[in-house]
Amino acid sequence: MAQPHKPKLAVWKFASCDGCQLSLLDCEDELLEIAGRVEIASFPEASRTRVSGPYDLSLVEGSITTPHDAGRIQEVRRASRFLVTIGACATSGGIQALRNFKDVREFTSIVYATPSYIETLATSTPIADHVRVDFELRGCPINKEQLVEVISAFLHGRKPNTPPHSVCIECKLRSTVCVMVAHGTPCLGPVTHAGCGAICPAYHRGCYGCFGPKETPNTASLSRRWDELGASGQTLLRVYRSFNAQAEAFREESNVYEQ
């Protein structure tokens, strides 16, 4: 009898810190189990093995910042049945998307100091700006339980269960006292996508938005509250421009404070 087909998993990297694919190796309790359920066909951070495509599931980390990578992602898409982006770089351009807001002349001068450098694009953009993406997993970094959920959902042919609500709901679920209401600490929780487990408020600091905007965020209202708490326009500009600066809701709100 023929062996049942094991789905082929590939992990791809574009401009990033490797933290999201490391989350897979950080699944200490599940790693060998996952490795038993899929064929790890390509995962350069962890293996010399290269099995050619097509791949059943591609996990893509990182953003597009070079012409070469803009071409490479097309090949990855063609070779992949399901393509899942993992992390803030792949879903919203990452911290390196801060270049997108630079004065063009200033940016050009930075690039111009390196004329023969393999061309760097003037922007850092998410994978979905280039190819069709089947599912996006948020976070800088992603949450490894959510990663296991995505892989498990894929293996069972169902939709991953990753709630789109705000970090506030997670705070309530873990009974953390609201840092903004109780202590007047500015917090991005009300507009930020859940998934981290509301870590920052549990450590007495405001959420800094590393999972990017939630569905239908009211950023203008939150900015008014920050203003009442004494945050300057410069501060608001900087908080929206961090690890998910290129995500539409954060980008537009940050532009309000551009001088």
Next chain:
Amino acid sequence: MNSKTIKVDMLARVEGEGALYVRLKGDQVADVKFKIFEPPRFFEALLRGRSFADAPDITARICGICPVAYQMSAVHAMEDAFGVQIDPQIRALRRLLYCGEWIESHTLHVFMLHAPDFLGYADVVQMAKDHPVVVKRALELKKVGNAVITLLGGRAIHPVNVRVGGFYKVPSKRELAPLAEQLKWARDAALETVRWTAGLPFPDFEQDYEFVALQHPKEYPFNEGRLVSNKGLNIAVREYDETFVEEHIPYTNALHSRLKARGAYFVGPLARYSLNFDRLSPLAQEAARAAGLGTICQNPFESIIVRSIEILYACDEALHLIDAYEMPERPAAEIPPCAATGYACTEAPRGMLYHRYQLDETGQILDAKIVPPTSQNQKIIEDDLRRFIPQVLQLPEEQLTWRCEQTIRNYDPCISCATHFLKLHITRE
């Protein structure tokens, strides 16, 4: 004369993306290029205009494997600029956090990235089929490192709890207690790891390196000390820029560092160990002797044993720190920003990591310089390849290529870290 090229277009089991090109003429190595083609991410540019307080969170994103190292160098550089003294218990917690990163990162490298080279497996999953006990113990050990970071930092990758001056929240002595139980198990597992790695087959390859690492009067170095070498270097961290220089090499996206006076130098576990053996805990020293290592280790392939010894030391040190811990009165020192320049080096798992920030009177970053360990080791990596390849030249192509990759992996290169830079100048002849 026969001419041959070894090409590794995608270097596996390293962090980030790199390649290797070696050109051979007969039995001579004509050219070696360790190429880093990871796209630059311009961290030093995007830090400009940010607040000093953003630096630990932003620079953590240079590397997902050693974010604590970036956070530690950033906070120390800012505190150096503003003349801030931190509470001794905050200092202890920072050392504890670093212990967690060393345990997690070194275990990842020893078992998942490096050991498969010695035993002929493509990866740890393949290795697990024949060595299930070893791999399961490794995963459990790595998990203890991550547990330390998660408790102190909130999460293992890109911790959220580190700030300039200290932490947002400090743990009580009681909260740290469960970690001690895990660390006692980890200390035994680390001892077992030292024995296991000492039994791997090592090529005969002792080299006369210039080792550079931090040196503290009493402690094995994490966060502070003077920069010393075995060839006469002994400087304060703020003299770094006068002593070291970054060079622009056409074929790689990462700058090459060298000592202005002497050229290539070596940072990382071998350098720390060889310069600070007497500052290791008695348990770690004893394990090193039992493993057959001297007080100086000059064979880069044996870095896998030295990393294991550092895992053991980190477990041991973490237990001492937890035992002596008293909760500080406040989680962070007050920070009075002023116009100044701050400097810091700390010991990332892969080696010394330098940060320098120039700040204005409001604490806004005007200029940043970051020199990660992999940039510093690039020259030594190429030197090793030049010297090692003639020893293995007779091997069949596939094995020769594998040996070249192993020579690079001795350094646990972190390629994402090495390509964070602002400017690259190309030199042409």
